[in-house]
Amino acid sequence: MKKRKRKAARxxxxxxxKGKRMEITNTDGRAADDADRIxxxxxxxxxHILCLLRWPKDIVRTSILSKKWxxxxxxxxxxxxxxxxxxxxxxxxxxxxxxxxxxxQSASFKQVFKESLxxxxxxxxxxxxxxxxENTLATRIEPLPSIQKFRLHxxxxxxxxxxxYMNNWISVATDKNVKELDIHVKKADDxxxxxxxxxxxxxxxxxxxxxxxxxxxxxxxxxxSAVIKLQNLRExxxxxxxxxxxxxxxxxxxxxxxxxxxxxxxHLLKFLHVSTLPKLKRLExxxxxxxxxxxxxxxxxxxxxxHGKKSSRCKLILAGCGxxxxxxxxxxxxxxxxxxxxxAEFPLLENLFLLECHALRRMTILSDKLKKLSVVRCSKLKExxxxxxxxxxxxxxxxxxxxxxxxxxxxxxxxxxxxSQKQKFHPLEVQKFxxxxxxxxxxxxxxxxxDVIIYEEMRGIHLLPSRxxxxxLTKSSRVLRNLLNxxxxxxxxxxxxxxxxxxxxxxxxxxxxMMNKEKTxxxxxxxxxxxxxxxxxxxxxxxxxxxxxxxNTSFELKWRSSPLSLPEDTDIxxxxxxxxxxxxxxxxxxx
Amino acid sequence: xxxxxxxxxxxxxxxxxxxxxFILEESLVLQSELLKNMVKEERVSSIPxxxxxxxxxxxxxxxxxxxxxxxxxxxxxxKNFEKEFVNVVLEELLDITVAVNYLKINxxxxxxxxxxxxxxxxxxxxAVRKIFRIESDFTPEEESEFRKETPEAFEGDLDDTTN
Numbered sequence: 001m002k003k004r005k006r007k008a009a010r011x012x013x014x015x016x017x018k019g020k021r022m023e024i025t026n027t028d029g030r031a032a033d034d035a036d037r038i039x040x041x042x043x044x045x046x047x048h049i050l051c052l053l054r055w056p057k058d059i060v061r062t063s064i065l066s067k068k069w070x071x072x073x074x075x076x077x078x079x080x081x082x083x084x085x086x087x088x089x090x091x092x093x094x095x096x097x098x099x100x101x102x103x104x105q106s107a108s109f110k111q112v113f114k115e116s117l118x119x120x121x122x123x124x125x126x127x128x129x130x131x132x133x134e135n136t137l138a139t140r141i142e143p144l145p146s147i148q149k150f151r152l153h154x155x156x157x158x159x160x161x162x163x164x165y166m167n168n169w170i171s172v173a174t175d176k177n178v179k180e181l182d183i184h185v186k187k188a189d190d191x192x193x194x195x196x197x198x199x200x201x202x203x204x205x206x207x208x209x210x211x212x213x214x215x216x217x218x219x220x221x222x223x224x225s226a227v228i229k230l231q232n233l234r235e236x237x238x239x240x241x242x243x244x245x246x247x248x249x250x251x252x253x254x255x256x257x258x259x260x261x262x263x264x265x266x267h268l269l270k271f272l273h274v275s276t277l278p279k280l281k282r283l284e285x286x287x288x289x290x291x292x293x294x295x296x297x298x299x300x301x302x303x304x305x306x307h308g309k310k311s312s313r314c315k316l317i318l319a320g321c322g323x324x325x326x327x328x329x330x331x332x333x334x335x336x337x338x339x340x341x342x343x344a345e346f347p348l349l350e351n352l353f354l355l356e357c358h359a360l361r362r363m364t365i366l367s368d369k370l371k372k373l374s375v376v377r378c379s380k381l382k383e384x385x386x387x388x389x390x391x392x393x394x395x396x397x398x399x400x401x402x403x404x405x406x407x408x409x410x411x412x413x414x415x416x417x418x419x420s421q422k423q424k425f426h427p428l429e430v431q432k433f434x435x436x437x438x439x440x441x442x443x444x445x446x447x448x449x450x451d452v453i454i455y456e457e458m459r460g461i462h463l464l465p466s467r468x469x470x471x472x473l474t475k476s477s478r479v480l481r482n483l484l485n486x487x488x489x490x491x492x493x494x495x496x497x498x499x500x501x502x503x504x505x506x507x508x509x510x511x512x513x514m515m516n517k518e519k520t521x522x523x524x525x526x527x528x529x530x531x532x533x534x535x536x537x538x539x540x541x542x543x544x545x546x547x548x549x550x551x552n553t554s555f556e557l558k559w560r561s562s563p564l565s566l567p568e569d570t571d572i573x574x575x576x577x578x579x580x581x582x583x584x585x586x587x588x589x590x591x
Numbered sequence: 592x593x594x595x596x597x598x599x600x601x602x603x604x605x606x607x608x609x610x611x612x613f614i615l616e617e618s619l620v621l622q623s624e625l626l627k628n629m630v631k632e633e634r635v636s637s638i639p640x641x642x643x644x645x646x647x648x649x650x651x652x653x654x655x656x657x658x659x660x661x662x663x664x665x666x667x668x669x670k671n672f673e674k675e676f677v678n679v680v681l682e683e684l685l686d687i688t689v690a691v692n693y694l695k696i697n698x699x700x701x702x703x704x705x706x707x708x709x710x711x712x713x714x715x716x717x718a719v720r721k722i723f724r725i726e727s728d729f730t731p732e733e734e735s736e737f738r739k740e741t742p743e744a745f746e747g748d749l750d751d752t753t754n
Binding site: 036037038040042045048052057060061062065066067069 | 681682685686688689692700704705707708711712713714715716719720723724725726727728729734737741745746
């Protein structure tokens with residue numbers, strides 16, 4: 001009620017001002033001018049405005065104006081201290097470095113210098129980094145009511161010198177109710193062997209915060225007696241951490257809201273048993289070399305990645321994860337039987353990625369939910385039967401094709417990469433497989449390092465024996481162009497053959513390639529790495545039409561070893577000579 | 592031909608978004624880092640500024656003139672002028688702020704930002720949304736969540752008149 005009254009009063013007030021202000025307060029006659037203008041201001045200006053608000057309540061209030069303002073607020077209250085930025089000599093050049101005033105600098109500088117001497121590690125850049133963090137925390141962070149993110153990347157950790165500082169920095173962050181904490185520590189890798197042997201042990205304050213929702217730790221250790229209670233933690237990532245199963249158990253017990261957990265290269269870990277995280281949606285375990293068993297009961301788990309070490313004989317027990325949708329396994333010792341049992345436990349599986357499962361010989365996949373299947377370098381796989389009527393994407397890398405039956409009528413993208421050191425493949429097998437995909441509307445991209453052939457229609461396909469096949473089928477011409485571009489960039493192939501359909505999207509591309517002959521490419525001006533166009537030295541084009549309908553084209557490409565940078569006067573007349581029109585067959589050219 | 596001259600003073604033409612032309616002494620625009628660079632490096636005599644409305648440009652030129660006349664004795668007067676300068680409809684203030692940021696007139700930018708900040712100060716979320724016509728795209732659930740988490744953010748004056 002009160003509000004309405006105010007509004008009426010406002011309306012009156014406005015009306016008396018000669019209609020000049022009518023345009024902004026008149027809610028009926030909304031003009032184009034009526035847009036939300038302030039949100040269009042560049043981010044740095046909005047940050048500056050936030051700075052000028054000074055009063056914490058006013059600042060925090062902007063975060064709930066709208067989603068856009070929430071983002072602005074979060075970037076305003078995020079700090080990222082990365083020691084690597086201090087490794088070059090231009091300290092102070094970066095615009096977020098505010099050097100403290102000279103007199104203050106000298107006093108605190110002397111202090112840090114003294115401490116460095118005591119620790120037996122004197123490095124000017126490290127000292128400057130410490131001073132920078134100290135100064136920023138005091139001047140920029142201190143006035144803020146709270147901060148969103150605190151990231152600290154220390155690349156030369158020296159225990160005696162850094163530990164007190166880092167403990168203090170982390171406690172400043174937790175005092176400011178930080179939501180995302182990201183601590184990355186790498187020990188100094190130089191001659192000071194004796195001073196750098198210890199790892200950074202995280203302080204207790206990092207594990208007793210009510211506000212932390214995301215915790216990312218890299219290369220630190222933890223006190224065995226640490227008490228872990230992070231009741232709002234949603235995301236936990238621990239990489240190269242010196243932790244054992246007890247610590248993980250403490251996290252599982254003390255952080256009931258974890259949704260996303262990633263354990264990477266935590267080599268001290270022997271077991272991973274998770275059964276009390278009802279919200280867990282994603283779990284990743286990568287390369288824990290001593291891991292013996294993983295046991296999961298997570299009813300809401302949707303994604304599980306297990307990337308085992310080559311030698312690892314880790315046991316996986318995933319019985320209580322019936323809602324799993326994405327499964328990625330690299331497990332060199334998983335046999336047929338345990339694989340089939342695994343798969344049967346996940347009726348909702350949509351995405352399956354098998355990498356280097358070298359013990360797998362036979363597999364059968366029956367699923368009407370599966371959308372994406374990737375089988376990469378499972379070297380012993382001899383027979384595979386796939387019945388997945390809703391499969392959209394399929395990828396296979398290996399020596400030969402083991403698929404004896406494949407029912408996947410909805411496929412949109414197929415990638416096959418066949419590679420063998422010894423013999424050439426029999427292309428008929430591949431040809432049969434490709435044609436068996438009921439491939440209406442597919443375009444075929446066939447490449448080896450030397451040659452590229454593109455068929456825009458799946459008729460009259462003729463494959464030649466090769467040691468290395470990369471075959472991709474796609475229905476999207478955009479994907480096709482990207483494939484071609486990236487292959488040209490990566491391999492500089494010698495021939496390119498386009499078997500185009502009458503309504504080809506590649507005709508424009510053809511013109512574009514020929515244009516390269518005429519002038520220096522104008523792209524990549526601001527990149528130090530130039531795209532393939534800059535390496536192209538010469539192009540010879542042949543046209544041939546076996547069916548007299550489709551304008552098929554073959555290019556011979558010659559490449560330079562280094563990119564062309566200066567504009568040159570290219571001889572345009574030379575182009576006509578090299579454009580030899582011939583009525584010939586594909587095999588004549590592709591000898 | 593470099594900039595045209597009348598006597599000793601170099602003359603420069605600024606072209607606003609609606610093609611209106613403003614002729615002024617070159618020395619005036621040197622307060623703008625952007626124009627200063629254009630004048631010094633490219634020796635132009637006419638600068639098109641299509642993204643800036645003429646109305647906004649008039650205001651900015653007015654400021655530049657006043658600022659150029661600033662002496663220790665009329666400091667007080669200039670301060671009053673500055674206050675009056677940002678006492679405009681919000682639209683206009685934002686237009687000026689964007690233009691000043693583009694032209695890199697640092698002193699004035701600081702002042703404009705402060706003026707914008709002053710209009711947010713002490714106001715409730717609802718009032719700020721109304722003043723700046725920011726439409727909340729949060730769901731009612733999210734909104735009530737905020738109220739629970741940060742009740743203090745929902746305090747403040749509900750008055751959404753801007754001055």
